[in-house]
Amino acid sequence: MKFTNCSACGKLCIETLKKLCQACFAQREENYQTVHQYLLKNKGATTIQASEGTGISLKSIHTFIREKRFIATDFPNIGYPCEACGTNVQEGKFCGSCAMRLQKEIYVLNLSRDRQAAVEETSTYRTKRWK
Ligand SMILES: [Zn+2]
Numbered sequence: 001m002k003f004t005n006c007s008a009c010g011k012l013c014i015e016t017l018k019k020l021c022q023a024c025f026a027q028r029e030e031n032y033q034t035v036h037q038y039l040l041k042n043k044g045a046t047t048i049q050a051s052e053g054t055g056i057s058l059k060s061i062h063t064f065i066r067e068k069r070f071i072a073t074d075f076p077n078i079g080y081p082c083e084a085c086g087t088n089v090q091e092g093k094f095c096g097s098c099a100m101r102l103q104k105e106i107y108v109l110n111l112s113r114d115r116q117a118a119v120e121e122t123s124t125y126r127t128k129r130w131k
């Protein structure tokens with residue numbers, strides 16, 4: 001059995017997947033239920049409205065959405081910010097356009113790295129040869 005500090009209150013507890021002590025875990029479930037109940041009554045609510053309506057922090061609600069605990073199609077307006085531009089997203093780290101842009105950037109980055117490697121190879125070859 002491993003022990004860890006609860007990530008919410010810092011109390012020493014048995015290590016679980018969520019790194020939460022029992023009290024905080026129960027609190028978290030209660031928060032989830034509160035938000036879920038609110039959303040069921042206000043299906044068109046945004047994440048901010050849900051946070052204001054329930055008093056549960058935006059951060060916790062974002063975590064619940066990331067864990068896919070709400071059915072996105074039932075609650076079309078909830079989400080969490082894209083890590084690059086802040087647009088509302090319901091899954092993954094980035095919104096569609098950022099995901100596409102980043103993919104392209106990575107592609108270009110890899111391309112230039114390959115070219116760089118090729119240049120280095122030819123130059124070491126030359127130095128060896130002329131030594
Ligand atoms: Zn705790």
Ligand SMILES: [Zn+2]
Pocket residue numbers: 082083084085086087094095096097098099
């Ligand atoms: Zn984005």
